[in-house]
Amino acid sequence: MKVHHLNCGTMTPPAAPRMVAHCLLLETERDLVLVDTGFALGEDRLEAAFLRTARPSLDPAESAVRQLQDLGLDPEDVRHIVLTHLDPDHAGGLRDFPHARVHVHAAELAAATRPGGGVAQRHRYLPAQWAHGPDWAPYDDAGEELYGLRARPLDGVEGVALVPLAGHSRGHSGVAVDTGDGWLLHAGDAYWFHGELSAPSHCPLTLRLAQRLVAVDHTQRLANVARLRELPEQIQVFSAHDAAELTRYTG
């Protein structure tokens, strides 16, 4: 399996480090698999509050579909998309791959398509991002043990598993990838800053507060970070938005 690490959406929130939308493009023997999608090409559906707080660059050259084409690949060969969750900076690119099956945790799909709870949860998702009616493949919490985590192998996608890490959102999950040369764990928004996995952990104040604000279960999110911190070196962990982590792979 060939693994590409892509930034599908730079964001420059006020008084915080620059953020990326770290996505994976997997070239398997059979087809192409995307892990998270970043923003769509020509994204024009974001709400004013999101634009103000995340300040996304929305550079067409950063869209997953453009980057695939730049690699000489055909977007129609993307048969599967695996999502950590359905926030606008992760699910935006769905419309650029309308033929893909979309694998996601069932609790996340329910939260995004039948929103309840408080005002913040009702307003976090953008239903327009899946108005084209994707072929959803939802999963529950059942799975196999993977370094103390629970990993649910995906139907029809060899070597990729969903790892439930609810807290940031209701059905937020990591995505584990068996590259044939070791495991990767895309931890999504389980944390935003690499220092959170260090001992002692550290994180800029603005990012600490923002994560607390958006988390559906702050305590659970912190418990997840503690579990990720304990993972052995054999599994490479990175999050969706940390630019320094992405640089480890892209130079």
Ligand SMILES: [Zn+2]
């Ligand atoms: Zn995010």
